[in-house]
Every structure is written in C-alpha cells, then in structure tokens.
Amino acid sequence: MTIEIPKEARQEAIASIERYFQENMEERIGNIAAGALLNYFLEEIGPVIYNQAVTEVQERLRVRVDELDVEVHEDEFQYWRRQGGPGKKR
Structure with missing residues (x-):
C-alpha cells in the first residue's frame, strides 16, 4: 500500500523540510530535493507509523x-x- 498525503499537506511538509535544513544543517535543500526526501520518508518510514496507528486503532476498537x-x-x-x-393485578 502506497502512503499518500494530500497536496496541501505535502506542500507544507516540503516547506518544513526546507526550513529544517536551513535552520539545522550546514547546507540548504531545494524544493525538489526536499520533495524527494519526503517521498523517501513516506515509502521507507511511513509504513512503520501507519502500522503502529492501525495497531492502536485495533486495540481501541477491541476495548x-x-x-x-x-x-x-x-x-x-x-x-x-x-x-x-x-x-400484581391491576
């Protein structure tokens, strides 16, 4: 299953990655590179977060x-x- 996020959220995420690099790294990151990094995170790490969320929802539903x-x-x-x-009669 491919994890996708809405267009507006994607734009905000890319802007956030760019800002993070600007404030915390020695190099800046461009828009395209930030988008590629976001894609990597969604594909590589996203399923871990998604699966954890599903597990938590399943537990809440069981309760x-x-x-x-x-x-x-x-x-x-x-x-x-x-x-x-x-x-008793009426």
Missing part, C-alpha cells in the same frame, strides 16, 4: 467492542417488573 455488551445491554423480561412486579 470498545468488549464494553459494548455493558453499554447496550437490555435486561430481559422486564414488562411485568415495570408493571409493578409479578402477580
């Missing part, structure tokens, strides 16, 4: 599914209890 019976449980055979208890 929610385990709690589902408590959240939506309905007691059975409640009609007569709500009517005043068994054996």
Whole structure:
C-alpha cells in the first residue's frame, strides 16, 4: 500500500523540510530535493507509523467492542417488573 498525503499537506511538509535544513544543517535543500526526501520518508518510514496507528486503532476498537455488551445491554423480561412486579393485578 502506497502512503499518500494530500497536496496541501505535502506542500507544507516540503516547506518544513526546507526550513529544517536551513535552520539545522550546514547546507540548504531545494524544493525538489526536499520533495524527494519526503517521498523517501513516506515509502521507507511511513509504513512503520501507519502500522503502529492501525495497531492502536485495533486495540481501541477491541476495548470498545468488549464494553459494548455493558453499554447496550437490555435486561430481559422486564414488562411485568415495570408493571409493578409479578402477580400484581391491576
């Protein structure tokens, strides 16, 4: 699966990479090189982050599914209890 990011996010990421190089490295990086570096990160490291996120979502869903019976449980055979208890005539 190829990890893609929206065009606006990609532009911001490239600008961020350029700024990082400008402020933290001895050399500047151009727009094309920053885009290539971003592609490398998305292809090489992106799946690690993606897989971790999927694992975390699966765990959260498991917890929610385990709690589902408590959240939506309905007691059975409640009609007569709500009517005043068994054996009570109206």
